[in-house]
Amino acid sequence: MPERNVLGEKLxxxxxxxxxxxxxxxxxxxxxxxxxxxxxxxxxxxEFLSFSKEHGNDLVTPRPELDFPGLDPGDRWCLCLGRWVEALETTRARHLPETTVPPVVLEATNEAVLDSVNLETLESHSYDA
Structure with missing residues (x-):
């Protein structure tokens, strides 16, 4: 059975x-x-890449041994759910720029995240191509 996205469609x-x-x-x-x-x-x-590096997860530096190319602004990436939630909570608490929370591609985000983040929150941070 194919996995579904947060909109209930095929991932x-x-x-x-x-x-x-x-x-x-x-x-x-x-x-x-x-x-x-x-x-x-x-x-x-x-802003998110800087935030993540400051919080111990360098997503910019390539790590070939982990099959990790390093990321640039604009790249789409399957992000750890906890890191996204951390960016959201820190942005709200410290009034950081909204771009510290990377936009979410709803069609490609697994419905499993709905156990931790509600759809309304994801939609308010959705990516508009």
Whole structure:
């Protein structure tokens, strides 16, 4: 049975260049071994990449040994759900620029995230292509 997105439709591909997802198949699918929950498709912003690096997760520097190319602003990436929630909560608490919370590609975000973030919140941060 195909995985569904937060809109209840078939899960769309997040990105294939760079290839993302826990399985590096381009999709933000669920996987029993994925403790980071790479289920949310987000569009990277300069502010988020800086925020993430400051909080111990450098998403800019390539790590070939982990099949990680390094990200640039504008790249779509299956982001750890916890990191996105952390950016959201920190942005609200410290009044950081809204672009610190990377926009969400709803069609490519797994419905599994709805156990942690409501659809209204995701929609308020949705990416408009």
């Amino acid at each position: 769309a591909t997040c990105n294939t260049d760079p290839r993302t997802g826990f399985n590096r198949d381009g999709c933000c699918g669920t996987h029993p071994n994925d403790r980071g929950r790479h289920e949310l498709c987000a569009v990277m912003t300069e």
